[in-house]
Amino acid sequence: MSADGRIRFDRLILPRFDDGFRLARWLTGNPTDAEDVMQEASLRAFLAIDRLVEHNVRAWFLTIVRNACYSWLEKHRPGITISSEQLQGYDQLVLERGGVSADPAPTPEEALIAREDAARLTAAIDGLPLAMKEVLVLREYHDLSYREIAEISGVPVGTVMSRLARARRHLLARFDGGGDAA
Known part of the structure; x- marks a missing residue:
């Protein structure tokens, strides 16, 4: 070097x-x-x-x-389903916002609702298969383009788009229907 x-x-x-x-x-x-x-x-x-x-x-x-x-x-962890542990309060909010923001401090009610929503979102993301979770995190949390995600993942852009669409449908089904998506 x-x-x-x-x-x-x-x-x-x-x-x-x-x-x-x-x-x-x-x-x-x-x-x-x-x-x-x-x-x-x-x-x-x-x-x-x-x-x-x-x-x-x-x-x-x-x-x-x-x-x-x-x-x-x-x-x-060979051959097991991967599920991440929930992040703790502040880390969840920072991760979801993509960084520390200058927004005014929330009221206690707003903070409680945000924690509950963050916990639900984290649990829903944790329930995704690893390939869909990876694409979703790279797109939504890291704001990478489809092409960049394809480079990182080693799959075609169409596969990235398909996985991302399935991940989003799964999350919507979890929040709209309250249950697991197929």
Whole structure:
């Protein structure tokens, strides 16, 4: 690794750690496992930084995080259905909003309703199959384009669109009908 590689890593990858951690936390199901995944993903990114073409660093790094997640899941949870633990109050709100906002503090009633809605949404997302959850999180929480998600996931754009549509239908069915979607 060259000295320039270290500088590139610090400049290009470090600012994207929060995005990577959020994706890892969603896919692994908890912060502790996400930290393990991020260590592996960071090492992989660090070792490959000299080969990075800077056209879409965010998608490149999230691809590494995604692949590290799947490798970790295969090793530590082979053959089981993945369901993430619910995030705690403030973390749920920050994740849903995509960051800390300058909105005025909610009333206690609004905060309670928001926590209940966040818990329902998190539970509904947790109930999605991993492939649909991955696409939904990358699109809605990371605001990536279909093309970027296709690059990260290694599937055609049409598959991304199909998975996203099915995930959204599933969530709507959970909220409109109160039950599981087929």
